[in-house]
Amino acid sequence: MKTIHAILLLPVLAVFVASCGDNKAAENKTATEVIPVKLLPLNGQRAGSAAIAVSGQFTTDDETMLSFKVGGIIQSLLVKEGDAIRTGQLLATLNPTEINAQVMQAQLGFEKAQRDYNRVLHLYQDSVATLEQLQNAKTGMSIAEEQYKSAEFNRSHAQIRATSNGYVLRKLASEGQLVQPGTAVFETNGAQSGNWLLRVDLSNKQWAAIRQQDKAKVEIESLTGKTFEGTVVRKTEGLNQNSGTFKADIRVNGVEPGVIAYGMFGTAVIETGSSKMTDRANEGAGNSADISGRAAGTGSNGMMKDANSSSGKGPWSIPYDALMEGDGSTGYVFITTDNKTAKKVTVTIGGMEKDVVIITKGLENAPALIISGSAYLTDGSPISVK
Structure with a gap:
């Protein structure tokens, strides 16, 4: 009877052993599985447009609020709004x-x-x-x-004198008025020296694309058809809470005195320094397959055709899906240099637009970005390009 039971159990044991073998094989297959991915070729190109159109108001970088050091009653105001002033000129006095x-x-x-x-x-x-x-x-x-x-x-x-050549922008007090120490009486600037700036508003993407010393073509609203050369000399490192935008200053060259007044409206076209730029990242997932197909081409050495292209300095626009575990201003993405393995790199996030993330650092030496399948990848994972 025991012999019969043993004979009946043999097929069951065989099935169990075979099942265990199949599970182990599946685990080994998963460990060495090649992950299918789609690529976005970077080719050392910067994101965005080659020319960025902006607008703003003319100002200077030396506006000054002038006041008395001591309090008292204003005896005389010797200039009016719009008057030209010279360094050291007496502008106002207190009753002595x-x-x-x-x-x-x-x-x-x-x-x-x-x-x-x-x-x-x-x-x-x-x-x-x-x-x-x-x-x-x-x-x-x-x-x-x-x-x-x-x-x-x-x-x-107990008197106010001009600190530089310029103009009186605003008169903030009147004769006979009692003022406290430090109360602003005049606002002036050094516009007579020709140091005009066009202060413009920027979106996240524009801020990330613009660099100091980028050249610009500036137009003044009151001078139709005339263009001035300009240079980006400064951009803010924080968001303006009132306007919800970033700011940049463009220094305007070759402006004659009396052509620009403080607060006038102007426009500019900023050249971001690259004649070949790409917006392909903004095309969305619908075109990613076509992009990936172009990225999948290889040369005779098995490397990507564009892998040896000169790398740009950024920024780059990438799809949201390509960014993994973004935390504040940093995150990481996967790239490939040979179309065979994935490499994990840390990137700096410059901002976010409607459909893309702006990356300002980390992709300088990346010929192609992995934009799908990233969730299944680890550093060094084998990949196949769709």
Whole structure:
């Protein structure tokens, strides 16, 4: 009877052993499975348009709010809004009665301290006063002298003088008005020196594409048909909370005095430094198969045809699906240099648009970006291009 049971169990054991073998083979297959992917060729090209159109207002980088150092009643305002001013020109004065009284008090206090010191000095020489009394008298004289200097300094700043050649942009107070120390009375700029800037608003993508020293063509609204050369000299590193945009300053060259006024409207076309740029990343997933097909071509050495192209300095527009585990300004993506293996690289995120992520750093030496199948990849995973 035992023999019969043993015979009946043999087929079951055989099936179990075969099943275990199949599971182990499946695990081995998964460990060495080639992941199908789609690629986006980068070819060292920067993302976005070769020319970026922007607009903004003309300003200078030396606007100054002028004020009195001391408080008092304004006695005279000697210029009006729009007036040209010269360095050192007197612009406004306070009523001097109070400040002159303060200076006189400080002067009298200093003179008394000098007399006290001289008296104690003679007494000390006659051995009547002690050394401590002499030192105290000298300290009192020094304190009175500094108070006198401070009062004289305040009197010299009870008037406002121009700090540079320029124009009065705004008059913020009136004659007879009581002002506190530091209250702005005039806003001026150095426009007479010709240091005009066009301050423009930028989107995330535009900010990432523009670099300092990029050239620009600038037009002034009031001068139809005339174009000026410009250079990007500055861009903000943070978002303007009021406008929800980034800012950049374009210095305008060759502008004659009187052509531009503060606050005038202007436009510019910024050349981002590359004559061959691509927006293929913005085409979306619908065109990714065609893009990947072009990326899949190989040369005689088995490498991608564009793998040895000169790499750009960025930025790049990539699909959202290509970015893995983005955290603030960093994340990582997968690239390939040989169409056979995936390589994991860390990238810097410059911003996000409607359909793409702007990458500013990390893809300099990447000939092709993996844009599908990334979720199944690890560093060094074997891949096949669809």
